[in-house]
Amino acid sequence: MPATPHRPTWLAPTLRHYDRSWLSRDVLAGLAAGAVVIPQAMAYATIAELPVQVGLYTCMAPMLVYAMLGGSRAMSVSTTSTIATLTATTFVSAGVAASSDAPERALATLALLVGIVLLLARLLRLGSIVENINLATTIGVQIGVGATVAVGQLPKLLGIDDSPSGKGFIRSLIAVAEAIPKAHLTTIVLSVVSVLALVVLRRFLPRVPAPLVVVGGGIIASAVFGLAARGVETIQPIPFGLPVPAVPDVTLVPGLLPGAIGIAMMAFLESAAVSRGIRKVDEPQIDSDRELLATAAANLAAGFTQSLPAAGGFSQSAVNQRAGARTQLAGIVTAALAVLVALVLGPVLALMPAATLAALVLVAVIGLIDIRALARLARISRREFWLAVVTAAVGLTAGLLPAVLVGVLGTFFLVLRELQRVRIVPGVATGTSLGARIEGAVYTANVLEYERTLLETVDAATDVRTFVLELPRMHDTSVTVLDGLADLDRELHQRGVTLVLADMPASAVDMARRTRWFQGLEDAGRVRGRATPSTAPSDRRPTDR
Structure with missing residues (x-):
């Protein structure tokens, strides 16, 4: 029996399985x-x-x-x-x-x-x-x-x-202040009534389409009272038909x-x-x-x-x-x-006062x-x-x-500041060994800050010979981060301290193994916890740092 054709999942997703x-x-x-x-x-x-x-x-x-x-x-x-x-x-x-x-x-x-x-x-x-x-x-x-x-x-x-509002707040405000003496009284009355109607309807009758009521009222007032002849500006006539594509x-x-x-x-x-x-x-x-x-x-x-x-x-x-x-x-x-x-309604809409539309815009944007x-x-x-x-x-x-x-x-800027924030839980010193655990992810944006903080931690301690760094949340890494860890290793070596990495997720380990520095750490037994050898033949391939 032939399969029933199905509409692609990207097309009209809300209409799928429509209930009449x-x-x-x-x-x-x-x-x-x-x-x-x-x-x-x-x-x-x-x-x-x-x-x-x-x-x-x-x-x-x-x-x-x-x-x-x-x-x-x-x-x-x-x-x-x-x-x-x-x-x-x-x-x-x-x-x-x-x-x-x-x-x-x-x-x-x-x-x-x-x-x-x-x-x-x-x-x-x-x-x-x-x-x-x-x-x-x-x-x-x-x-x-x-x-x-x-x-x-x-x-x-x-x-x-x-x-146009595109001229900006300050210029528009100055223009209004300068032109107030030329205000048109009939237009002001129409504007006040329109704004009040919008506010009252939305406040007390929210299910009533307030914009439609105000637009309809403006058109009726324009036709009955001849507002255009009284100096009230109306909108430009709407051309009949559908839009014609512009080049x-x-x-x-x-x-x-x-x-x-x-x-x-x-x-x-x-x-x-x-x-x-x-x-x-x-x-x-x-x-x-x-x-x-x-x-x-x-x-x-x-x-x-x-x-x-x-x-x-x-x-x-x-x-x-x-x-x-x-x-x-x-x-x-x-x-x-x-x-x-x-x-159908183009000729009717042409009676609409421009102040009516302005009232709609004003009430809508005040809420912003x-x-x-x-x-x-x-x-x-x-x-x-x-x-x-x-x-x-x-x-x-x-x-x-x-x-x-x-x-x-x-x-x-705020995101970068957050990424730069270090989240380190210091470990308990045992003999000549000191540990610390990084609780956050390590990114390009914060690797230097982590390096400085960890070096300060070691410098503040006494008689440290081994520093165990736990990285349980470093599920992904980058060349910059790996270079930062290698630099931390060199700085600690100059202080007579041996770096040991622990609890690294497998995904980060697999990428780190592509560097000679990390391969050296593994050969020296300086990687502990989740850092187990991978069976992928490319993991031990010598590469640049």
């Missing part, structure tokens, strides 16, 4: 998430002074591609305020934001670069490494994003200007690449945090490498469909989950809803300024607290891309 009883919940969840994510994504597009349809397009192909590849059952993938703000910053630093014909090609180039960077990270299996970026870095970047975007929306809320501009790659790397890292960090944060205990574990591939593919799709770089968003994912989403079919429904909006998280860092770890503060300060002064760089370098 889930269908109604997935459809309702997709519609509920769409009611939040579509207006929100359109609002995020304005952060980079891009047309609102760019945000709408981000809810189509990227969301569909993630649904076919991603492992999170309820995560909704479009874009986030962090990604939109980094896009704005990247455009400004590359000098393409103000150009009349470059934004579409620049956007395609940027999204493709983000996808390529993530794809390379997947090929190199860097998922778990990227996730080691310190939480303090993320908190600091998000504080910078929240404050920068919030100030950048004030001109729109006041009916003054439409300046990337390779000449923009050098200017956009640094921003693309920062966006790729933040896109994966946000997506990984959301997917793990909303995962239920009975759902499969989140695979970092799978998520890297899915996020990369979503961004490649964004590059071909005039979309913002894509990432998982917490607010729409939470709505998706609360509405009962069981699989990524909910994401497919949301993408279909976005297509329907583009094909997480003072409680900062206070928690201060209570638990002063080093991580100051890393978050410095990252946020750099974001508010020098810009968000430098803030990402500072945060990443700060994370690696």
Whole structure:
């Protein structure tokens, strides 16, 4: 009997063994998430002074591609305020934001670069490494994003200007202060009502799609009261139809690449945090490498469909989950809803006041300024607290891309400091013999520190002739570490002390046997414990140190 064909395990993993009883919940969840994510994504597009349809397009192909590849059952993938703000910053630093014909090609180039960077990270299996970026870095970047975007929306809320957040916190703040006398009263009233409605609905009626209610109310108010005729700015008309692929501009790659790397890292960090944060205990574990591939593919799709770089968003994912989403079919429904909006509701959306979208952005990004998280860092770890503060300060002064760089370098600095920390348990001296046990792993970063500490231990003792060093946790090693141990042996020899290695795991022993120094130790009987002879013919082959 012929075998039943099976779908590849990498394709639509959340749809495998689909239970038809889930269908109604997935459809309702997709519609509920769409009611939040579509207006929100359109609002995020304005952060980079891009047309609102760019945000709408981000809810189509990227969301569909993630649904076919991603492992999170309820995560909704479009874009986030962090990604939109980094896009704005990247455009400004590359000098393409103000150009009349470059934004579409620049956007395609940027999204493709983000996808390529993530794809390379997947090929190199860097998922778990990227996730080691310190939480303090993320908190600091998000504080910078929240404050920068919030100030950048004030001109729109006041009916003054439409300046991009990409200009930075300080410049936006100065521009707002200078332009306050020109504020438009009707726009201010509309902005206050919109913000209050969003806050009240989210606080007291969390199941109601607040963005959809506010957008609908803004459109109705615009039509009934003729707000455009009263001087209230409305959004640009949304073109009918689906996105047309834009041709990337390779000449923009050098200017956009640094921003693309920062966006790729933040896109994966946000997506990984959301997917793990909303995962239920009975759902499969989140695979970092799978998520890297899915996020990369979503961004490649964004590059071909005039979309913002894509990432998982917490607010729409939470709505998706609360509405009962069981699989990524909910994401497919949301993408279909976005297509329907583009094909049918364009003329209606053109009535939307720009201040309404600004209110959506303001309320969304204020939540990024997480003072409680900062206070928690201060209570638990002063080093991580100051890393978050410095990252946020750099974001508010020098810009968000430098803030990402500072945060990443700060994370690696803390990691290197931790790796350099020595963990030695001193042994009891017996006659002329002294021992010590290294409880941590030995790396290139800490081998010199271990050598100094061990030599200080021997120098502090009296009448030592044999020093027994136990290495039970050195499951892997490197040439640098082995050279460090050989140097320790020479230093001890000059002091008249014989080094004996003990309790080394077999994996480290097998590699160490490829050096003449370690072979000499074994021949002299100076290796004890787990260091047993190997049967591999290559282990005793003479090699360079």
